[in-house]
Amino acid sequence: MAFALHLIVLVAVMHHLLQTQHHDGGSTMVLGHAGGTYAQQAASLATPLDILVATPQKLLQHAEKGNVYYGDVQYVVLDEADTMFDRGFGPEVEKVLGPLRSKPEPAHCILVAATLTKVGLLLAATC
Numbered sequence: 001m002a003f004a005l006h007l008i009v010l011v012a013v014m015h016h017l018l019q020t021q022h023h024d025g026g027s028t029m030v031l032g033h034a035g036g037t038y039a040q041q042a043a044s045l046a047t048p049l050d051i052l053v054a055t056p057q058k059l060l061q062h063a064e065k066g067n068v069y070y071g072d073v074q075y076v077v078l079d080e081a082d083t084m085f086d087r088g089f090g091p092e093v094e095k096v097l098g099p100l101r102s103k104p105e106p107a108h109c110i111l112v113a114a115t116l117t118k119v120g121l122l123l124a125a126t127c
Helices: 040-047 058-064 081-086 090-101 118-126
Strands: 007-010 019-022 028-029 050-056 074-078 108-112
Touching: 007 058, 007 090, 040 108, 050 058, 050 074, 058 090, 074 081, 074 090
Parallel strands: 007 050, 007 074, 028 050, 074 108
Antiparallel strands: 019 028
C-alpha cells in the first residue's frame, strides 16, 4: 500500500513506460502504464510516493486490489478531461472521484481541458 500519496493525475493515454522518479525536493512520482507488468506496478505502488500518474482504468484496477490508498490524497488532476470524456471514460472517472469526494477532507479536483462538453461542465460543477 502506498503512503502519503498527495496528488493523482488522471490521463486519457499514458505515453510513458512504468517508472519511478525521485526528485531533489524529496518527492517521488510513479508513472503507470498498461504495458508494464501488474507486479511491477504493484511493487512501485507499495513504496512511499507523492504523485501518481495513471489512466482511470489502471488506477481503478490497483485500487480494487488494495494497492492504492486514497486517504492522504489532497488533489486529483484530470488532464485532458475533454479527451477522457470524449473517449467514454466518464464512468471510470466518477468511480475514482467517488471515494476522493467522500473522505472527511475531500480531495480538490482540477480539470485541465482545451474544451468542455456538457458532461465535462457537469463534472466541473461537482468536482
